[in-house]
Amino acid sequence: MFAFIMRRLGTLGVILFGSSFLLYNLAAFSGDPVAELRTSTDPEAPAQIAALTRSLQLDVPPPLRYFIWLKGVFGVFVGKFDLGQTRASEPVNVAVFEAIPTTLRLVTTAVIVAIVLGIAIGIITALRQYSRFDYSMTFVSFLLFSLPIFWVAVLLKQFMAIEFNNWLAEPSIAPRALATIAGIIGLIVASAVGGERKKFWKVFGITSVGTALTLTLLLEINWFLQPALGPVGYFAASVGAAILITQLSVGLGHKPSLRAALAMAVLGLAFYYPVNWLFERDKQPLIIFGLLLVTIACAFGASFYFAKIDRGPVVRTAILTGILSGLLMILDKLMRTWEPYFKTDAVNGRPVPTIGQSKALLDSGDYWITLLDILMHLVLPTIALTAISFAGYIRFSRGTMLEVLNQDYIRTARAKGLNERTVIMRHAFRNTMIPLTTIIVVDFAGILGGAIITERVFGWTGMGTLFNTAINSFDLNLLMGVFFLTATMALLANLVADLLYSVMDPRIRVGAGK
Amino acid sequence: MFTKKKSSAEAGVETSILNKETEGLSQGQIVRKRFLQHKGAMIAVFTLFSIVIFVFSALKIKIGPWTYPGWWKYTIEDLPELALDGCSGGLVGCPTLSLRPTWLGGAGIQLGEHPFGQDDIGRDYFALVMRGAQRSIMVTVIIGFIGGVIGTVVGAIAGFYRGAVDSILMRFTDFIITVPSIIIGSVIGYHFGNLGVSFLALYLGLFAWTGLSRLVRGEFLTLREREFVDAARVAGATNRRIIFKHILPNAVGIIIVSVTLLMSGAILLETALSYLGFGVVAPDVSLGSLISQYQESFTTRPWLFWYPGIFIIAIALCINFIGDGLRDAFDPRQRRRITRKDRQSARVAKKARAHA
Secondary structure, three states: OHHHHHHHHHHHHHHHHHHHHHHHHHHHHOOOOOHHHHOOOOOOHHHHHHHHHHHHOOOOOHHHHHHHHHHHHHHHHHOOOOOOEOOOOOEHHHHHHHHHHHHHHHHHHHHHHHHHHHHHHHHHHHHOOOOHHHHHHHHHHHHHHOOOHHHHHHHHHHHHHHHHHHHHHOOOOOHHHHHHHHHHHHHHHHHHHOOOHHHHHHHHHHHHHHHHHHHHHHHHOOOOOOOOOHHHHHHHHHHHHHHHHHHHHOOOOOHHHHHHHHHHHHHHHHOHHHHHHHHOOOOHHHHHHHHHHHHHHHHHHHHHHHOOOOOHHHHHHHHHHHHHHHHHHHHHHHHHHHHHHHHOOOOOOOOOOOOOOOOOOOOOOOHHHHHHHHHHHHHHHHHHHHHHHHHHHHHHHHHHHHHHHOOHHHHHHHHOOOOHHHHHHHHHHHHHHHHHHHHHHHHHHHHHHHOHHHHHHHOOOOHHHHHHHHHHOOOHHHHHHHHHHHHHHHHHHHHHHHHHHHHHOOOOOOOOOO | OOOOOOOHHHHHHHHHHHHHHHOOOOHHHHHHHHHHHOHHHHHHHHHHHHHHHHHHHHOOEEEOOEEEOOOOOOOOOOOOOOOOOOOHHHOOOOOOOEOOOHHHOOOOOEOOOOOOOEOOOOOEHHHHHHHHHHHHHHHHHHHHHHHHHHHHHHHHHHHHHOHHHHHHHHHHHHHHHHOOHHHHHHHHHHHHHHHOHHHHHHHHHOOOOHHHHHHHHHHHHHHOOOHHHHHHHHOOOOHHHHHHHHHHHHHHHHHHHHHHHHHHHHHHHHHHHHHHOOOOOOOOOOHHHHHHHHHHHHOOOOHHHHHHHHHHHHHHHHHHHHHHHHHHHHOOOOOOOOOHHHHHHHHHHHHHHHHO
16 A cells, blocks of 8 residues: 555656646747836836846746756755745745635535535436436536536626625515426426326425415515524424434434434524524634534434444434534524624625625624625635536436446345335445545546636636736746646545545555556 | 336346347447437537538638628628617617517517627627637537547557557656646637637647547557457457557547547637637637627626527537437447337237237
8 A cells, every 4th residue: 555655656746747847838938928028118127127037037948947946846845845936026835825725715615515416416317317307407417518607607696696686675576486486496306206297296286385385484574684594493404404314324214313313403402592692702613613522422422322232323323413403503693694794884785795705894803794704705606616517426426326226236235125225325325426436536626726717707816816817927937836736736636536446445456466 | 215126027128129129230320320319419410510500601701712702791890880779778789689570579580680789899799609609619620620639549559559658658648637728728828829719729639638548548458458359460460450440440439429528628618718818819709708708798788798608508518418429329338218119019019929
């Protein structure tokens, strides 16, 4: 194993060297960084050219200058990591490392949502191969594949931000719109659930009428301006979460797990007011982390109380339920922050922003208002990035799942009388996740440098903006800095993916042979 | 929540139906038949074909001494007067295209003077969109062709000869694969964008072959160990003959499929580059540069934004569906959906056999 990793790291170094040499020369030979100054009539121009030539060592030919740059990179081994200077005489490392958190904030949520949604839909379509749902999802994923992200972004800005903000000023839904929304949601749910025609229409009826009634009720109590779950809604949601998680992980027939999960929901309700009291105190991140530890401890307690033997699955279910109901609690708190946020001067009744990463004018000491502000700025970019990338996950997880379902071990599992839930969740789903995991790891690294257009459309200043500046102003060192970081991440992610593969699939042994 | 698995008797019927369909057909015939049966792909082929004809016949084209006049009255250089009235809400240059017939209360189905409207200085937007679509299709085809050829050659050589050649070629592929395509594209586009759209596509194609070459190499590595290759070699075939006559025909499915995917990626790459300002430069236009130029006017003059976008999506969607159809057609493990009609005819055939 060790030898394998060392060998792979060696290859990684060679590839990084080769590709950075390629890009450096490609970029250096394709233009002159001082071209603008040369044609300038400014009397200062010659002096500026000389200064730039000195600081960027432009008198050295690019293939040799590359090695000066490389020397700075190798400084990492002696603790003097140096990626050179930008044209504005700022160290590139500083610029790049300042941009990383912004980019991470931008892409993390989108990647997670895309993965969860994409895999869920992909697996359902595989289980219902050639159904109406399968065909429509195939169409939707191809459509998403074909969308230019900046085009989506403009549409989102118009309909999700501007029009939605206008709508919030006086929320009401016309009866015809209400019927359409309810019909669409009913259609989606009914075709996802599947079954015979009779069941389809039954599910459709229940869902669409339910949606219509809920929306009317929410409008009636002015929920869109003063949203909240409240203790009752919170409890209902966490009981739902408990049942869902138990069904997916061990099945509802497993009584100890169901009891432990429901106990977590009850505990959540019992602590509803104390936790909300804690949310009002200072040092929120610390408090939330503490609450997480308490939740896990409670989950262990509950599962030890309800299960005497075979506690593994019970603990897992209880912890997942606990974390989910904790998130619901935070969601509830954020919902109740909505109204004060809505009324601050900086927001002034238009809560969905179209541009930027936070409101500069929003000068609030309140933790929750600041958090909500950051989240609201994430909404549109996240939807755009998710829409673009989750189509790939749908197709990939569908394909893998279909392949796995044709395997002999699935037939064996069915033949020995396991119920369908166990066959799908234990045997098929876990094996589907093996190739998916490696794709996810690689994608995550790739998207770090890949949000260039999104950043530009939504006015964020992360890695993509740096890259843009670098190309437009011939800033070779900055360009190489951005590239060096993204390429290293991508290559390391590939290595991690290979190692993960061998951990998850015992048939594959890395470093064996040769 | 989960559907019941098909019974084994039913599965047997399905297998026999599928076997029946492929009886006595060559591999090529099976592939063609499967592709023609793929409804989505057939619709996509038809749509894409119509779009290409429609777009390329619209404007004046000069090829050497010949000039094709084009059926549309304006070109992108023309500057007709900006239509100041006829629009609602005090807008100027709005589209005159109408699809609602008069008996439904519309203005009747007609193109009008400027079907897609006019831009700020009065240029006919229909002509601009047609030119943009021409450019985007050209870029896609060129990138697909160059990427496809280089990728196949590199992958084939690396996979067939293995050893040192393979290592060198694959390391070189890794070098290029590591640099994100949008970075390469921007560097190229920024410096060669002014040479014209074909040069831009050419340079982009020089860097677009990496994924394909890896796939082809993998395919060649597997195929060269197969018995039929050994047989050919024993019979005295040269390497050249083995590659072109024995291995390549077997790898052609994977090549065609990934070239279509490469092309659907290429059209989006070109629009993205033009959007960033690194692609096609003025006065030439592409669909991406049109959207980028007029994205601010979405709230006031949405037609400047809608039409180029619709063309991008239509073209990319068609290519994706064709790629899907091809993949299904070439994949031997792919099982077609068994319809009720198939079952019915299989039952009838079985009964007929039993009676006979």
